[in-house]
Amino acid sequence: MINPDLLALYTTLKMAALTTVILLLIGTPLAWFLAKMQSRFKVIIEAIVALPLVLPPTVLGFYLLIAFSPQYLPGELWQQATGQQLAFSFSAIVIGSVLYSMPFVVQPLQKAFEQLGEPLLEAGAMLGAGPMDRFFNIVLPITKASFITAASLGFAHTVGEFGVILMIGGNIPGETRVLSIALFDHVESFDYAKAHILAISLLAGSMVLLSAIYLLNRPSKKIVQRGRNDS
Amino acid sequence: MSNNSWFKIFVLILTLSWSGSALSSSEKPLRIAVASNFTPVLKKLLIEFHQQTNIATQIISGATGVLFLQIKHGAPFDIFIAADSTRPLQLEQQNLVLTNSRKTYARGQLALLSMNSAAQLNDLKKVPQRFAIANPNTAPYGKAAKQTLAHLNLWSRYQSKLIQGINVNQTFAQIRSQAVNSGLVANSQLVLNNLSGAIIPLSYHQPIAQQLVIIKSSKNINEAKRLSDYLLSAAVQKKIIRFGYAKFTDGVLNITKAGS
Amino acid sequence: MTLNLNFKINLNPFNLSIKHELSLQGITGIFGHSGSGKSTLLRAIAGLERNINGSIILDDIFLIDSNDNTFVKAEQRHIGLVFQDTRLFPHLNVLDNLKFAAKRCQNRRLDFNEVINLTELGSLLHKHVDELSGGQKQRVSLARAILTEPKLLLLDEPLSALDRQAKINLLRLMLKVQRELQLPMLYVSHSLDELQQVCDKLLVLSKGKVIGYGGIHHMIHQLNYSQNETSADDFIHQQTSLSLPIKTLNNGHGLAVLSLSSSLSECVDIYLPALGEKSVQISEKTNEQTLRCFILASDISISLSEPLNSSIVNHLSAEISSVNIKGNNVLITAKCNEQEFFVNISIFSQQKLALRVGQSVYLQFKAGAVRTYLY
Numbered sequence: 128m129i130n131p132d133l134l135a136l137y138t139t140l141k142m143a144a145l146t147t148v149i150l151l152l153i154g155t156p157l158a159w160f161l162a163k164m165q166s167r168f169k170v171i172i173e174a175i176v177a178l179p180l181v182l183p184p185t186v187l188g189f190y191l192l193i194a195f196s197p198q199y200l201p202g203e204l205w206q207q208a209t210g211q212q213l214a215f216s217f218s219a220i221v222i223g224s225v226l227y228s229m230p231f232v233v234q235p236l237q238k239a240f241e242q243l244g245e246p247l248l249e250a251g252a253m254l255g256a257g258p259m260d261r262f263f264n265i266v267l268p269i270t271k272a273s274f275i276t277a278a279s280l281g282f283a284h285t286v287g288e289f290g291v292i293l294m295i296g297g298n299i300p301g302e303t304r305v306l307s308i309a310l311f312d313h314v315e316s317f318d319y320a321k322a323h324i325l326a327i328s329l330l331a332g333s334m335v336l337l338s339a340i341y342l343l344n345r346p347s348k349k350i351v352q353r354g355r356n357d358s
Numbered sequence: 359m360s361n362n363s364w365f366k367i368f369v370l371i372l373t374l375s376w377s378g379s380a381l382s383s384s385e386k387p388l389r390i391a392v393a394s395n396f397t398p399v400l401k402k403l404l405i406e407f408h409q410q411t412n413i414a415t416q417i418i419s420g421a422t423g424v425l426f427l428q429i430k431h432g433a434p435f436d437i438f439i440a441a442d443s444t445r446p447l448q449l450e451q452q453n454l455v456l457t458n459s460r461k462t463y464a465r466g467q468l469a470l471l472s473m474n475s476a477a478q479l480n481d482l483k484k485v486p487q488r489f490a491i492a493n494p495n496t497a498p499y500g501k502a503a504k505q506t507l508a509h510l511n512l513w514s515r516y517q518s519k520l521i522q523g524i525n526v527n528q529t530f531a532q533i534r535s536q537a538v539n540s541g542l543v544a545n546s547q548l549v550l551n552n553l554s555g556a557i558i559p560l561s562y563h564q565p566i567a568q569q570l571v572i573i574k575s576s577k578n579i580n581e582a583k584r585l586s587d588y589l590l591s592a593a594v595q596k597k598i599i600r601f602g603y604a605k606f607t608d609g610v611l612n613i614t615k616a617g618s
Numbered sequence: 619m620t621l622n623l624n625f626k627i628n629l630n631p632f633n634l635s636i637k638h639e640l641s642l643q644g645i646t647g648i649f650g651h652s653g654s655g656k657s658t659l660l661r662a663i664a665g666l667e668r669n670i671n672g673s674i675i676l677d678d679i680f681l682i683d684s685n686d687n688t689f690v691k692a693e694q695r696h697i698g699l700v701f702q703d704t705r706l707f708p709h710l711n712v713l714d715n716l717k718f719a720a721k722r723c724q725n726r727r728l729d730f731n732e733v734i735n736l737t738e739l740g741s742l743l744h745k746h747v748d749e750l751s752g753g754q755k756q757r758v759s760l761a762r763a764i765l766t767e768p769k770l771l772l773l774d775e776p777l778s779a780l781d782r783q784a785k786i787n788l789l790r791l792m793l794k795v796q797r798e799l800q801l802p803m804l805y806v807s808h809s810l811d812e813l814q815q816v817c818d819k820l821l822v823l824s825k826g827k828v829i830g831y832g833g834i835h836h837m838i839h840q841l842n843y844s845q846n847e848t849s850a851d852d853f854i855h856q857q858t859s860l861s862l863p864i865k866t867l868n869n870g871h872g873l874a875v876l877s878l879s880s881s882l883s884e885c886v887d888i889y890l891p892a893l894g895e896k897s898v899q900i901s902e903k904t905n906e907q908t909l910r911c912f913i914l915a916s917d918i919s920i921s922l923s924e925p926l927n928s929s930i931v932n933h934l935s936a937e938i939s940s941v942n943i944k945g946n947n948v949l950i951t952a953k954c955n956e957q958e959f960f961v962n963i964s965i966f967s968q969q970k971l972a973l974r975v976g977q978s979v980y981l982q983f984k985a986g987a988v989r990t991y992l993y
Contacts (some may be wrong), residue, residue: 215428
C-alpha cells in the first residue's frame with residue numbers, strides 16, 4: 128500500500144496545480160475587468176475578492192461546508208449535475224482553494240494591468256491588432272512576470288492552505304487529505320517524528336519551488352541595463 | 359517560453375488532475391472518523407482488527423466538533439468514534455445514525471500533568487501563575503477539568519489563571535512545550551508519551567463517556583458493526599484501559615445516560 | 619481624400635465641437651495651443667475616443683455615426699497614428715516592432731525592406747527599443763505606422779520630445795515618406811515653425827473650435843492679425859511665410875538666391891545665406907526646386923527711399939495694403955509682386971514716416987533674416 132504521506136503529497140500537488148490553472152483562467156479576466164472598470168461597484172467587487180484575506184479560513188470553510196452540502200442549493204445543483212456529492216470531494220477542495228487563493232492571483236494581475244494602462248494597447252489597435260491579439264501579443268508578454276508571481280503565490284498559498292480544507296475536505300486519504308492536514312494529524316496523534324519529516328520536506332519543497340520560480344523570473348541582463356539607462 | 363508551450367502545460371496539468379481523481383475514487387474501504395486524541399490508540403488496535411477480519415480501513419482523524427459538523431453535512435464516513443457522548447447523541451437525535459449503534463467504547467481519565475516535577479494531587483491546592491485546561495464549554499476533558507476544580511472549591515481562584523485549549527490535545531501540547539507549566543489533560547496522552555502525572559479520581563467529575571456511532575448512510579454497515587463489536591469486546595476493552603482510559607465500574611448504561 | 623467631421627466631444631473646460639470638411643492631400647497641419655483639443659481631434663479620427671456625438675466620414679465611409687451607433691474600431695480603420703511618446707513595444711526589438719505592424723497588414727503593397735531603407739533603420743534592427751535615442755525611436759514609430767499601409771497617417775506631436783537636429787531629420791523624413799508613398803498625413807503640433815516647413819494646409823483650433831482652415835502660408839498670415847499676447851505660451855511670431863523657387867543654391871559669395879516672381883512684373887530676387895542640397899524641396903506642381911522659408915515681421919524694416927547704399931542685401935519695392943495698430947506696435951502689410959509681406963514697427967516710426975495704406979515703400983531685411991527651419 129502506498130505511503131499515506133506520499134498520497135497526501137500527490138493530492139496536494141494535484142489540488143494546487145489544478146487550483147492555479149483555474150485561478151489563472153478565472154482570475155485573468157476578473158483582474159482585467161477590475162483594472163479597466165471605473166464604476167463605483169469596483170470597490171465592492173475588489174472587497175469581495177480580498178475577503179479571504181481577512182476572513183478566518185475556518186469561518187470561510189464552515190460556510191462553504193454548508194453551501195456544498197446536499198441540503199443547500201449549490202451542493203444540490205452540483206449533485207444533480209454530476210451525480211456526485213460536492214462536499215468532501217476533491218472538487219470541493221479545489222473550489223474552496225480557488226475562492227481562498229483568489230486574491231493572491233487577482234491582485235498582482237490587476238496591479239500589472241493597471242500599470243500597463245492604455246498607451247501600448249492603443250498603439251496595438253492602431254497597428255491593426257484586435258482585443259485578443261492585443262492581449263496575447265502585448266499584455267501577456269509584458270506582464271509575464273506578474274503572471275508568474277500570481278501563479279506561484281496562488282500555488283504556494285494553496286499548498287499551505289489548512290482551515291478551509293479541514294472543514295470541507297473531510298480528510299479522506301487520496302481524495303481530500305492534503306499535506307497540511309496530514310501534518311496536523313501527525314501532531315495531533317503525537318507522531319512528532321513523522322510530523323517533523325513532513326514539515327521539513329514541505330519547507331524544502333516550497334523553498335525549491337519558490338527559488339526556481341524567482342530564478343526563472345529574474346530580470347535578464349538586458350532589462351537590468353535598461354533600468355539603468357532609464358534613471 | 360512561448361505562449362503556446364505554457365498552454366500545453368496547462369492542458370497537461372488539467373488532464374493529469376482529472377484522470378488522477380478518477381482513479382482514486384474507485385476503492386471504498388471502511389472510513390473511520392475518529393477523534394484525534396483516540397487516533398493513536400485506534401491505529402494500534404486496528405493492526406489486530408485487520409489481521410482478524412481482513413477489512414481495509416481508512417482513518418479520518420479530526421476534532422470531534424469538526425467531524426460532527428461534517429457528518430451533519432453528508433461526509434462519507436462509515437463510523438464515528440467521538441471523544442464525547444454529546445455529538446453522537448445529537449447525531450442520533452437527528453436520525454443520522456444507525457439505530458442502537460451508539461455505544462460507549464471508552465471512559466476518559468483526567469490527569470494532572472506538570473513538567474517541573476512529578477505531579478501530586480495536592481499540588482492543585484497551590485494555585486499556579488498559569489494553568490492549562492481544555493475549553494470547558496466545548497471539550498469533554500475541559501468540562502471534566504472545570505468540574506474537578508469546582509469539586510475542590512478551587513474554581514474561583516483558578517479562573518483568572520486558566521489557559522484554555524481548543525481541545526485537550528492543544529492543552530497537552532501547551533504543557534509539553536512548557537509554554538504552561540501544568541494543567542489537566544487526558545491520562546491516555548500521558549501513557550502514549552511515557553509521561554507520568556497524578557490521576558484525578560473519577561468521583562471528582564461526571565464521567566467522560568467516549569461514544570461511537572455507525573453512520574446511517576454508510577455502505578459498509580456490516581464492516582462498521584464488526585469494528586464496533588471488536589472495540590467493545592472484553593479483550594480490546596482491557597487494552598483500551600491499558601492505554602490510560604478508566605475502567606467501567608458503574609456499567610455502560612449509566613454512563614450512556616450521563617452524556618445527555 | 620475627404621474627411622468630413624461633424625461631431626462634439628465633451629472635454630473638461632470646453633467642448634470640442636467641429637463641423638468641417640477637410641480635403642486631405644499632402645500634409646495637413648493641425649495647429650492650436652495646448653488644450654485646444656487638437657490631440658483629441660486626432661484620437662477621434664483614429665478611433666481611440668468613444669464618447670463622440672456626431673459623425674466622422676472618411677471618403678464616404680462612416681467611421682463613426684452616433685445616430686445609428688456606427689463605430690468602426692481603431693484596428694479596422696486603416697488609419698496609422700504616430701504617438702508623441704512613440705509607444706514602441708518594450709518586449710520587442712526594433713525588427714519585431716516593425717514586424718508586429720507588417721504581419722497585421724492585409725495589403726502588403728509595401729516592401730518591408732524598402733520601408734526600412736526609407737526610414738534609415740537598417741543598422742538599428744536588432745537593437746532593443748530602450749537602447750535608441752528619442753529621434754531613432756520616433757523613426758521606428760513612423761516606420762511601424764507606415765508598415766500597416768494606412769489610408770491616412772496621423773501624427774500627434776511626434777517631434778515634441780526631440781532635440782532640434784532630430785526634429786529636422788524627422789521633418790525631412792516625413793516629407794520624404796509623404797512624397798514617395800503619396801500618403802496623406804494629418805500632423806498635430808503646437809509649433810508653427812515645424813508646421814510651416816512641411817504642411818500644405820493648416821487647420822487652426824482654438825478652445826475646441828476651428829478658427830481657420832486653408833493654405834499654409836495664407837493661414838500663417840491670418841494668424842498675424844489674430845495676435846494676442848495673453849501668455850508667453852500663446853505667443854506666435856508674426857511672420858511672412860513663403861515657398862519660393864530657387865535660382866541658385868550658392869552664388870559664389872555665400873548667398874543663395876530665390877526668385878519672387880509674378881506674371882505682372884519683372885522677377886525680384888531674394889538673397890539668403892547659401893543652402894545645402896538637403897534643404898531643397900521639389901514642388902509637386904511645377905517640379906522645380908523650392909524653398910520653404912519665413913521672415914519674422916520684426917526683422918523687416920521700412921524705408922521711404924530706396925536704400926541703395928546699405929549693407930542690407932534685400933530691398934523690395936512694395937505698396938502698403940494695411941496698417942494695424944495695437945498699442946505701441948504697428949503691423950504693416952505691404953505687397954510686392956502680389957506677395958504680402960508683414961512688417962512690425964513701433965507706433966513712433968509709423969507716425970514719423972506717416973505710413974498709410976496705398977503708400978509705396980521699400981522693405982529691407984538682411985540675408986540672415988530669411989529663415990528656414992530645415993536649414
